Amino acid sequence: MRRLTSLSLIVGTGVMLSMSACSKNGGGLFGKKKESSSATGWNYNDPKMGGFSVAKSKDQFTGPGLVFVQGGTFAMGATEQDVMMDWNNIPRRITVSSFYIDENEVSNVNYREYLYWLTRMYGESFPDVYRNALPDSLVWRSELAYNEPLVEYYFRHPAYNDYPVVGVTWKQATDYAKWRSNRVNEKLLMDAGLLSQADIMNQADDNTFDSKSYLAGLYEGTPGKMSKNAKKQFSNPDGSPRGAQFEDGIMLPNYRLPTEAEWEYAALGYIGQNPNPSKKEGKRGEELIMNKQIYSWGTNNSGLRDIRRGNWQGQFLANFKRGSGDNMGMAGGLNDRASIPAPVQSYFPNTFGIYNMSGNVSEWVNDVYRPLTTIDGDDFNYFRGNKFQTVYQNAEKEFEKDSLGALKMRDVTDEESASRLNYQKGDVINYLDGDSLSLVEYGYGVTTLINDKSRVVKGGSWNDRAYWLSPGNRRFMQEDMATNTVGFRCAMDRVGSPEGNKFKTGQIFRKQRQKR
Structure with missing residues (x-):
């Protein structure tokens, strides 16, 4: 009897797997198509088969304010002669993965929205959160200039709503x-019905929405009104509701500052030199990277606009300082129509559709500054500034939130990294920075102006000469400092096909028929 039971179990399992395989190909015995595993044959999203949840394959959609930048290889570094004698941007060929970047710089009204939310969330319990986020309007002051109106009005007056925010530190x-x-x-x-809009008015202190806290199950939110299909999708095998996981494809990767390599690649916009890239290959990119255009607007190196179709935006393709004492030209013939930063969508965008990658304001990027850093760094997704972290767990191995609702993180220790093949330290900001043999450490204001808080600043500004408008040029500033010439824009990781949502990853070939 026992033998028969075992045999029945084997046969039953075989039938069940066959049904699963059939359901993937043609609907199975019950005529209802279910997606199943190509590795085990078990159905996905089926409570009767374990309930392993798999979201339907989908492309990453473009987040608010972003444009897609198709990655590739390029020569990162100097385009013009190094007249500053910095020797800090030696050309080097690298590859950048596809990513997203803001269409324009973060504006005053964007940043005021941020301050408004901080006041609503933390204003009573943690007023310093709001105060510490305020841009420094005193960056407009000068000992020998009358700039007090800009101190008072630039950030808050609606006339400047669409102007880039300045006076913001790297940390801010x-x-x-x-x-x-x-x-x-x-x-x-x-929008997916997983959270209720009523939560917006109830958030405060440690119960404010944080993406990582939500995914860790620590955000106490009210479920929204899901559709019938959504309720089925977001249910545990026992029928109880569950929250979204990142694997569901609803949430986007985090916004962040772009890396220096990403920013420079996006500014050059080489995609415009490949004709109709979505329809045919055109020229091969390997040859294009040696064209070495000087500015972000492409092959027009003079920077003068073609005014045959109108000169409503002035003669220049960017907002910069033409020379000593000339920030905008003469009355009746303003050359760039701006004496200070201009609105964030002024002037023509480059071929990626990005505004003001040369001029207007310089921009913070994510990297820690080192003079010869590009020589030492990887040639794929180059970046200096890694300080690896992991999720903090208490003595009971539980995740925790901080007082502002964010998931607690901790630094990765050297002991945890010692046996790894790809890295042996948690903090690798100083890795191969040129002083490994001498054991000399950077000391700000003592041996050098450079330290681990020195961050790269890219792009020229409204108060810079044309030399700084070239994307390959780079400067640095301490991450807790600010000025009236530096703003920022955000970026986001791209997941999936590097060519965009119309394409699949890799070379796709038709399956060959095998001879029998």
Whole structure:
């Protein structure tokens, strides 16, 4: 009897797997198509077969304010003669993965929205959160200039709503990107019916929405009104509701500052030199990277606009300082129509559709500055500034939130990294920075102006000469400092096909028929 039972179990399992395989190919015995595993044959999203949840394959959609930048290889570094004698941007060929970047610089009204939310969330319990996020309007002051109107009005008057925010430190820009990630993902969950809009008015202190806290199950939100299909999708095998997981494809990757390599690649916009890239290969990119265009607008190196179709935006293709004492030209013939930063969508965008990658304001990027860093760094997704972290767990191995609702993180220790093949330290900001043999450490204001808080600044500004408008040029500033010439824009990782949502990854070939 026992033998018969075992045999029945084997046969039953075989029938069940056959049904699963049939269901993938043609509907199975019950005529209902279910997607199943190509490895085991078990159905996905089927409570009767374990309930393993698999979201339907989908492309990453473009987040608010972003444009898609198709990655590739390019020569990162100097285009013009190194007249500053810095020797800090030696050309080097690297590859950048596809990513997203803001269409324009973060504007005053964007940043004021951020401050408004901080006041609503933390104003009573943690007023310093709001105060620490305020841009420094005193960056407009000068000992020998009358700029007090800009101190008073530039950030808050509606006439400057669409002008780039300035007076923001690297740390403030990074915090803004984190806040923006949370607001975007929260709305996506509300649109999917997984969170209730009523939560917006109830958030405060440690119960504010944070993407990582939500995914860790620590955000105490009210479920929204899901559709019938959504309720089925977001149910556990026992029928109880569950929250969204990142694997569901609803939430987006985090907004962040772009890396230096990403920013420079996006600014050059080489995709415009490949004719009709979505329809045919055209020229091969390997030859194009040696064309070495000087500015972000392409082959027009003079920077003068073709005014045969109108000169409503002035003669220049960017907002910069033409020479000593000339920030905008003469009355009746303003050359760039701006004496200070211009609105964030002024002038023509480059071929990626990105505005003001040369001129207007310089921009923070994510990298820690080193003079010869590109020689030492990887040639794929080059970046200096890694300080690896992992999720903090208490003595009971539980995740925790901090007082502002964010998931607690901790630094990865050297002991945890010692036996790894790809890295042996948690903090690798100083890795191969040129002083490994001498054991000399950077000391800001003591041996050098460079230290681990020195961050790269890219692009020229409204108060810079044309030399700084070239995307390959680079400067640096301490991450806790600000000026009236530096703003920022955000970026986001791209997942899936590097060619965009119309394409699949890799070379796709038709399956060959085998001879019998």
